[in-house]
Amino acid sequence: MKKLFTLASSLVVCMAASADVTRHPLPNNSTFPISRAVEVTPDTTLIYHSGMVPGPVNAEAERGSREYYGDTETQALNVFKRYEDSLKAMGLDFGDAIKMTVFLVGDPAMDGKMDFSGFMKAYVKYFGTEEQPNKPARSAIQIAGLAGGPGMLVEIEMVLAKPK
Secondary structure (H helix, E strand, C coil): CHHHHHHHHHHHHHHHHHCCEEEECCCCCCCCCCCCEEEECCCEEEEEEEEECCCCCCCCCCCCCHHHHCCHHHHHHHHHHHHHHHHHHCCCCHHHEEEEEEEEECEHHHCCECCHHHHHHHHCCCCCCCCCCCCCEEEEEEECCCCCCCCCCEEEEEEEEEEC
16 A cells, blocks of 8 residues: 555656746846746647737827837737737746747837837736746847838747646
8 A cells, every 4th residue: 555655646746747847047146037948848738839019009000100009118018918818818828938039120219229128118017027927038139120010129939838
């Protein structure tokens, strides 16, 4: 009976560990809200979500104008809201994100430099919060433009993980 209990306990531990996602923090007690690396076990389903761009915040404004899409912060919030809806439809949430790639177009209002600060104002509302403490590994890249056309400043891709 003791062997059976030990075997059953080991199986439960094994099963619980099989769906683990390990998020390695940044070194030196950094508080920057990303993970240095994210590790998943082999029996985890990886979901590669296509990049998402913002929709218009004012469809009455001229397409491609700042009023149409908004600034970087507004666009990032718009993209995260669109992700929230997409992830929910797949039975996922932001806590399942393990890798994010952020493409930021140089903002004409900032002499062609990306508005990383504006992006971060939106990002910290979804990642590393008390309600959703999980932080993905992340890259942010400045690019010349997006296929969506003029005025778009943000595209975000995500890789997500869920237990099989």
